[in-house]
Amino acid sequence: MRFAAPVILSLGLTFLAPMPAPAEPPDAETARAGTSLADFLGREACAIGPGTRAKALAAGIDAAEFDRFSQVSATSVAAKREGDWLLLPDSACKILMPQISSELSFADPELVANRLMIEDGDEYSAAGCYVGATFDVVPALMKSRGWDEAKANRAYFRLIGAGLVSGEVAFYGTSPLATPPGWRYLGEGCDQGRDIAAIRASQAFLAENFSEIIRTTGQYVACKEGETIFSGLIGPQMQAWTDRGATNVWFGLEVLVIAMAADWHQDWDHRQKGAPRPPLCRETPIPVVDALPE
Secondary structure (H helix, E strand, O other): OOOOOOOOOOOOOOOOOOOOEEEEOOOOHHHOOOOHHHHHHHOOOOEEOOOHHHHHHHHHOOOOHHHHHHHHHHOOOOOOEOEEEEOOOOOOOOOOOOOOOOOOOOOOOHHHHHHHHEEEOOOOOEEEEEEOHHHHHHHHHHHHHOOOOOHHHHHHHHHHHHHHHOOOOOOOOOOOOOOOOOOEOOOOOOOOOOHHHHHHHHHHHHHHHHHHHHHHOOOEEOOOOOOOOHHHHHHHHHHHHHHOOOOOOHHHHHHHHHHHOOOOOOOOOOOOOOEEOOOOEEEEOOOOHHOOOO
């Protein structure tokens, strides 16, 4: 999958044996498990699946603590099994913005040299700084660092994802008919402009409603190759979020790239689209037509 334009488009846990009777939602267990476990699971999109236990232990979570919580969750009537994944209910786990590491920085020479500056904006291209496109930055990384295309492309999108989480980057626009010219860079020297306040408000809306957006949108997306959470952003729900203050009609693309960078959307590279994993999708999604007004 080559991202040449601005618009882009198992992890080994074995559950303990279930108890004879289903448990209640593990809200109390979450509290007893401690903040670190709650935060870890929140940043894993409140899903336990292949590889989650290994990641938890690598993050410093106590093995017995994780296993106990997994056992209770696996028998909870509120948790839901989606293939190899167990989705924790909203009452027990709030999905948080993921922690994304990147080998790159927006201050790296390959990024600085390809940064686009628009001084006089119009209705289609807002004035400001923009991160260089993949077709400029990826070849530059390949040349300067000796990376292959797959590594350079992945590093680029991990940087964008990390920037979306940190607030250094946005893909902002108020009209679906006017695609933003690229990833808006909001770092030092580029954080001024008449639309900055609106962008910051949009970033705050996404962070505050991230769990709801992921859970709601994922209901309409199938867990299969080529699907993305972006396709689950249906009109009525988008309008509801707009009525609550979401001014950025492109925030779905921001969520997609965050998911890619966090490996919530898996097995993607510069040649293939990959597939989402729960809760960004369902084994049997709700047909979009069922959510549309009659």
